[in-house]
Amino acid sequence: MYMQKHVKRYILGLLSVVFLCILSYSSLLTLPVSCKDENRILNIPRHSTADSVAKVLDEKGCINTFMFKLAIYTTFNQSRIKPGLYNIDDSSTLGELIKLITSSSMNTKKITIIEGWNIYDIADNLSRQLNINKDKFINLCLDQEYIQSLNIPFNIQSLEGFLFPDTYTFLSNYTENDIIETFIQHFMNIYDSHIKTKLSSSHLEFIDVLILSSI
Numbered sequence: 595m596y597m598q599k600h601v602k603r604y605i606l607g608l609l610s611v612v613f614l615c616i617l618s619y620s621s622l623l624t625l626p627v628s629c630k631d632e633n634r635i636l637n638i639p640r641h642s643t644a645d646s647v648a649k650v651l652d653e654k655g656c657i658n659t660f661m662f663k664l665a666i667y668t669t670f671n672q673s674r675i676k677p678g679l680y681n682i683d684d685s686s687t688l689g690e691l692i693k694l695i696t697s698s699s700m701n702t703k704k705i706t707i708i709e710g711w712n713i714y715d716i717a718d719n720l721s722r723q724l725n726i727n728k729d730k731f732i733n734l735c736l737d738q739e740y741i742q743s744l745n746i747p748f749n750i751q752s753l754e755g756f757l758f759p760d761t762y763t764f765l766s767n768y769t770e771n772d773i774i775e776t777f778i779q780h781f782m783n784i785y786d787s788h789i790k791t792k793l794s795s796s797h798l799e800f801i802d803v804l805i806l807s808s809i
Contacts, residue, residue, distance in 0.1 A: 622668070623665060624687050624688070648663050648666075654682075705720065709759040764776065
């Protein structure tokens with residue numbers, strides 16, 4: 595009799611633990627995702643880990659690092675993160691966000707910018723492939739007030755030379771501003787990683803190098 599009571603108590607305790615785990619798991623996946631950063635586009639490069647994605651989401655003020663990592667590991671999705679561009683506004687909960695980034699991003703398009711193209715060539719190519727307003731794109735590249743808003747640490751009159759030739763992945767609903775800001779962010783990453791340190795030992799200014807390379 596004592597043994598039966600002990601077994602029943604054990605089973606009830608185990609069921610209670612399982613129930614609490616299920617309840618906690620469900621609550622975790624329904625946590626709201628609401629980013630403080632105005633840029634709602636999440637860029638996940640290749641070979642990104644759960645840690646690196648969690649850090650970006652935390653910096654954007656979308657979700658706590660620990661909660662994201664807990665959710666993605668408990669759902670066994672940590673190795674299923676797909677590279678690409680994701681609109682975080684498409685996800686209102688942590689569960690929806692995890693589902694979004696572990697599924698292939700379907701609303702993207704790869705665009706290759708050829709070396710030697712000027713802003714007019716780039717605008718023409720983008721207008722054909724992404725259906726953007728070509729004139730608006732060109733005007734933004736020449737607009738002094740807009741250029742200053744990009745916080746480029748150089749005194750420049752246009753974005754000529756700053757739209758780095760490479761293959762980019764853009765969301766199909768990107769605006770002209772979104773595309774330009776992606777170009778500039780990529781350019782500054784290249785500058786900080788490969789150019790800045792080399793210039794420190796040279797007598798040339800960066801703008802001089804840019805002009806020489808474009809001749």
